[in-house]
Amino acid sequence: MKEFYLIQQVAEIFGVSESTIKRLIRDETLGAIKVRGCTRIPLQDIEKLKKRKKAGPQGSRRFSPDLRRHGPRD
Numbered sequence: 001m002k003e004f005y006l007i008q009q010v011a012e013i014f015g016v017s018e019s020t021i022k023r024l025i026r027d028e029t030l031g032a033i034k035v036r037g038c039t040r041i042p043l044q045d046i047e048k049l050k051k052r053k054k055a056g057p058q059g060s061r062r063f064s065p066d067l068r069r070h071g072p073r074d
Contacts, residue, residue, distance in 0.1 A: 004033075004040035013046065014053070024049070 010030075011018045021041075024030040031045040 003043055010041050
C-alpha cells in the first residue's frame with residue numbers, strides 16, 4: 001500500500017474535485033507535503049479524513065466538514 005497520494009488520486013477516492021482537495025489542504029483540514037514540487041497527501045491524513053467524513057451529518061451533499069464557513073451549494 002502506498003504511503004503518499006497525489007491530489008488527483010485523493011479526489012477520486014472521495015469522489016470530489018481536485019479543487020476541493022486543494023481547499024482542504026489550504027484550510028489545513030487535510031495535511032500535505034511537497035516532494036520535488038509535487039503535492040503529496042500522507043495515507044495517515046486520508047484515513048483521518050475518512051473517519052471524519054463518516055462522523056459528519058448523514059445525507060449531506062457537501063464534503064466540507066465546516067458548512068458554516070463555506071455555505072451550502074445551490
